Amino acid sequence: MNSYEKWLKSEKEWIDQYCKKNRNMSLFVVTPLILVFLTALFGGLELANGGGTSAAIEGAAGGLMLGIFVCALYLLIMLPNLMPGKYSKKIDKNVAKLGLTDAEKEQLGKEMLEADERHKISYKMAGPNSKGTPARFVLTPHYAFLEGSSPYSILIRLSDIAEIRPSQEQKDTITYGAKTKTYYNFTLYTIGFYRKDRAERGLAESPYPDEAMGFFQEDIRNEALKLLTNR
Numbered sequence: 001m002n003s004y005e006k007w008l009k010s011e012k013e014w015i016d017q018y019c020k021k022n023r024n025m026s027l028f029v030v031t032p033l034i035l036v037f038l039t040a041l042f043g044g045l046e047l048a049n050g051g052g053t054s055a056a057i058e059g060a061a062g063g064l065m066l067g068i069f070v071c072a073l074y075l076l077i078m079l080p081n082l083m084p085g086k087y088s089k090k091i092d093k094n095v096a097k098l099g100l101t102d103a104e105k106e107q108l109g110k111e112m113l114e115a116d117e118r119h120k121i122s123y124k125m126a127g128p129n130s131k132g133t134p135a136r137f138v139l140t141p142h143y144a145f146l147e148g149s150s151p152y153s154i155l156i157r158l159s160d161i162a163e164i165r166p167s168q169e170q171k172d173t174i175t176y177g178a179k180t181k182t183y184y185n186f187t188l189y190t191i192g193f194y195r196k197d198r199a200e201r202g203l204a205e206s207p208y209p210d211e212a213m214g215f216f217q218e219d220i221r222n223e224a225l226k227l228l229t230n231r
Contacts (some may be wrong), residue, residue: 004109005164008088011147016084023082031071033209038067057121087152094153121223125149127216128173128184137213144193145226146213154213158195158231163194166225168218171220188214189221191228 001007009060040065046055053230065099080086115138122136125148136146144156192209195201203210215221 002106002109003113004105004120007109007112008092010113011091012088014132015087019082021082023079023188024077026078034071034074035064035067038063038070042066048224065077072177090152091147096159098155108143111142112145114135115140119227121220123217123220125216130216139227139231149214153213156211161193164197164228165192165194166190166221167192174188186216188216190214191221192224
């Protein structure tokens with residue numbers, strides 16, 4: 001196994017801690033609660049409507065069958081998103097966008113595996129819909145890497161970059177509950193990366209960066225920016 005493959009494997013193991021926690025929550029907490037709730041609800045409704053014991057048992061059985069269907073649908077949606085291999089594949093696709101040669105991919109993997117804690121910032125996302133997702137910023141001699149964001153991973157080859165600018169913008173989003181929806185207005189703190197070939201691509205006058213890393217917390221953005229500017 002080469003350094004690049006070892007790095008992808010380590011990324012898979014890193015996110016698996018989060019995936020495993022949520023898989024266990026889905027399988028051993030949420031699913032049983034749904035089954036118990038629907039079974040009790042349908043059985044209780046039959047009793048409340050004047051049905052006897054046999055009617056309550058039939059109602060409970062109907063609730064259980066409905067619960068099995070709801071749980072199957074829930075798990076069908078949730079579990080594929082909690083497979084760590086899905087996230088390492090996203091990183092691999094992210095790397096492919098840079099068009100790295102095999103030698104460059106090997107160097108990338110080596111640098112990521114050797115990155116020390118002084119060049120890593122690990123944290124939990126704390127914004128709307130983030131659900132405490134683990135995230136981290138990693139700086140190596142030739143790359144800047146952010147994972148756990150949206151998109152899941154952002155990889156910057158530093159030799160492509162002419163300028164780095166911090167910024168911030170106001171965002172709006174909605175989170176949905178069982179019977180409610182909540183509107184959020186929040187500040188997204190960003191680091192914008194401007195490539196050297198912007199003029200050749202007709203973007204010399206554009207104020208927008210080629211790539212950007214977003215952070216809910218200003219202090220974490222500033223810490224990552226400090227690592228980038230002091231490298």
